[in-house]
Amino acid sequence: MLRLNFLLLLAVMGSAMVLVHSQYQSRRLYTELHRAIAESRQLETEHQRLQVQKRAQATPLRVERLARDRLKMHIATPAITQYVTDDGSAPGAAPRTAGGQP
Template sequence: MTRLNLLLLFALIACALGVVTSQHKARRAYMDLQKAQTASSRLEVEWGQLQLEQSTWAMHSRIETEAASRLNMRVPDSNHTQIVPVGKGLDQ
């Protein structure tokens, strides 16, 4: 009977250690999940800010202003503009 009691005691201790270990792993995994969700949220905010910044830099009025001020470019007069038809060959 003593051997059976010792065997059951060791089985109980092993099960208890298994429960503690699995709970610890579950808590660690949950903490990692929380960190990943926080990082994901932060990256989504940064992505939105970058899209807003890109749309600001790509505005036609901004490009036109920069072209005029930095590169001294201007819109050509209508008599200097030539319209080329699309889809027609050069030999026609």
């Protein structure tokens, strides 16, 4: 009878340890979940802020000013426009015949 009581005591102690461990894991995972949700909200806010900054940086006026100042580009006018005509043949290309065969 003493052995049976000792065996039952070990079983109760073991199940109590498993219960405590599972409650600890549950609490830890719950805390980790809420931490991840908070981080997700923070990242979403950061993403929205960066999207607003990106839109502000890509305005046409700003892009034009940067192209003019940093890249030394200028607007094309009719005075500096060069027109190229295409006579139908490229240099070094064989003449084409009807049917697409040379």
